[in-house]
Amino acid sequence: MSRDGGHPVTVGAVAAAAMPSRRAITDRPLLRTTTTEARSDKAPFVRAGGSLKGAATLVPLRRLFERPLSMNISPHDIARVLSEALPHMQRYDEEIVVVKYGGHAMGEEDLARSFARDIVLMEQTAINPVVVHGGGPQIGEMLKRLGIKSQFAGGLRITDAATIEIVEMVLGGSINKQIVGFINAAGGKAVGLCGKDGNMVVARKASRRVVDADSNIEKIIDLGFVGEPEKVDVTVLNQILGRDLIPVLAPLATSTEGLTYNVNADTFAGAIAGALKAKRLLLLTDVPGVLDKSKNLIKQLSTDEARALIADGTISGGMIPKVETCIYALEAGVEGVVILDGKVPHAVLLELLTDHGAGTLMTR
Numbered sequence: 001m002s003r004d005g006g007h008p009v010t011v012g013a014v015a016a017a018a019m020p021s022r023r024a025i026t027d028r029p030l031l032r033t034t035t036t037e038a039r040s041d042k043a044p045f046v047r048a049g050g051s052l053k054g055a056a057t058l059v060p061l062r063r064l065f066e067r068p069l070s071m072n073i074s075p076h077d078i079a080r081v082l083s084e085a086l087p088h089m090q091r092y093d094e095e096i097v098v099v100k101y102g103g104h105a106m107g108e109e110d111l112a113r114s115f116a117r118d119i120v121l122m123e124q125t126a127i128n129p130v131v132v133h134g135g136g137p138q139i140g141e142m143l144k145r146l147g148i149k150s151q152f153a154g155g156l157r158i159t160d161a162a163t164i165e166i167v168e169m170v171l172g173g174s175i176n177k178q179i180v181g182f183i184n185a186a187g188g189k190a191v192g193l194c195g196k197d198g199n200m201v202v203a204r205k206a207s208r209r210v211v212d213a214d215s216n217i218e219k220i221i222d223l224g225f226v227g228e229p230e231k232v233d234v235t236v237l238n239q240i241l242g243r244d245l246i247p248v249l250a251p252l253a254t255s256t257e258g259l260t261y262n263v264n265a266d267t268f269a270g271a272i273a274g275a276l277k278a279k280r281l282l283l284l285t286d287v288p289g290v291l292d293k294s295k296n297l298i299k300q301l302s303t304d305e306a307r308a309l310i311a312d313g314t315i316s317g318g319m320i321p322k323v324e325t326c327i328y329a330l331e332a333g334v335e336g337v338v339i340l341d342g343k344v345p346h347a348v349l350l351e352l353l354t355d356h357g358a359g360t361l362m363t364r
Contacts, residue, residue: 085353092127092352095279096241098334100269101179102134103286105342116182118348119246123188127352128241131183131190131248132272134265135175142170159262164225167262171250179248190246195229195253196260198236201271203227203253203261227253227261229268232275270325274332281329282351283322284342289360290315290323300361303327326362337362 099119105111122129143150143166151158159167176192183190195201206228208221240247251268253261266283273281290298290306293314301309306323309315315323326337340347340359350358 088353089125089127092125092279094126094128094242096128096130096273096276097122097280097282097352098130098132098269098273098276098278099282099284099348100132100134100265101284101342102136102265103284103342104137105284105286106133106135106175107137111343111345112179113182113186114345115342115348116179116188117186118346119183120186120188121349122352123244123246125353129246130237130241130272130276130278131179131246132251132265132269133171133175133179133248134251135171138175139167139170142166158221159224159226161225164260164262167225168252168260171262172252176248176250183246183248188246189244190248191240192248192250193236194250195263195268199233199254200236200249201229201253201263201268202231202233203255203263204230205255205261225259225261227255227263229253229263229271232271234272234275237272237276264321266322266325270329270332270337273329273334273337277333278329279335280352281326281334281337282348283325283337283339284347285322285339286341286343287319287339288341289339290319298360299357300363303330303362303364306362323362330362330364335363 101115105115119129119131140150143163146166148163148166150163172192172194176194180190180192193200195203204227206223206226208223209218210221237247249268249272251263251265253263253268255261269281269283272278288297290301290309292298298309303326306315306327310320310323322339326339329337338351338357338359338361340351344350344358347358350356
């Protein structure tokens with residue numbers, strides 16, 4: 001099939017239908033400059049341990065394309081699109097990509113299953129995905145069903161002893177296992193974990209300073225069982241990654257005393273990505289990315305530019321902690337962080353496997 005006056009369908013054309021072009025492939029150089037030389041004696045997708053992805057996974061890959069296509073794309077067009085994705089696959093070959101999955105996309109089954117297939121496709125193309133999920137709306141719904149009223153301060157839920165039990169049940173139980181189930185149904189091998197497993201994330205108690213509107217006096221709010229990452233141990237993840245397994249992490253952490261803390265999912269993902277020195281951290285949200293004062297998408301930012309936009313008020317509200325997480329991750333060693341709209345179909349693939357990208361790319 002052709003688009004726009006008979007031009008053949010390409011990976012760029014498919015992506016452009018959903019996203020504005022952000023940057024050419026030459027703006028994002030390959031990490032390896034000797035790809036052809038390094039691969040001259042082996043198949044394109046060879047994983048750690050010697051498993052041959054190109055030969056061993058034809059059936060799972062075919063399952064990813066079983067859903068009806070919205071366009072009558074010919075097999076030749078599909079082959080052309082896959083061929084154009086090759087440089088991007090080479091760029092992320094054996095690299096770690098942390099994906100924070102959250103927002104309203106989690107609440108719609110079709111989008112959730114589509115996201116799961118995209119994660120499996122990443123793993124099949126020799127990328128090592130790590131999924132970190134949120135679950136604020138689902139926690140709120142469960143607390144409401146149980147008659148437990150939620151209180152918030154500084155944008156964070158105040159979590160008492162009764163609430164943390166529900167938080168752990170929802171995050172580490174129903175949500176985590178649903179995502180694991182969807183990934184496994186798409187042909188992957190997902191493993192559900194949380195920060196408590198193997199002391200992966202040890203957190204300290206979090207608090208927030210809030211200015212009282214009446215007295216203009218600053219107060220420190222006790223958030224209860226809410227934590228901030230203090231130490232990350234990736235031993236468990238290192239045993240999983242590169243072995244055809246996909247870790248799915250709930251943002252729960254332990255304290256030095258063995259207590260359970262609820263951690264903001266963006267913050268948790270940033271800490272994990274930094275500790276793993278990930279190639280990319282993708283933060284899936286309900287907005288297209290960072291917007292300027294005219295509400296237009298900012299396609300690329302440096303950390304210094306981001307700090308300036310926070311200072312002048314362009315970046316405000318709930319976007320501030322997300323951008324601060326991006327800055328933290330970059331300073332910890334992540335190569336690039338992207339804030340993108342998780343409601344856009346295949347947003348992760350658009351970002352990683354096309355020239356067009358999706359959302360706001362932040363780099364050092």
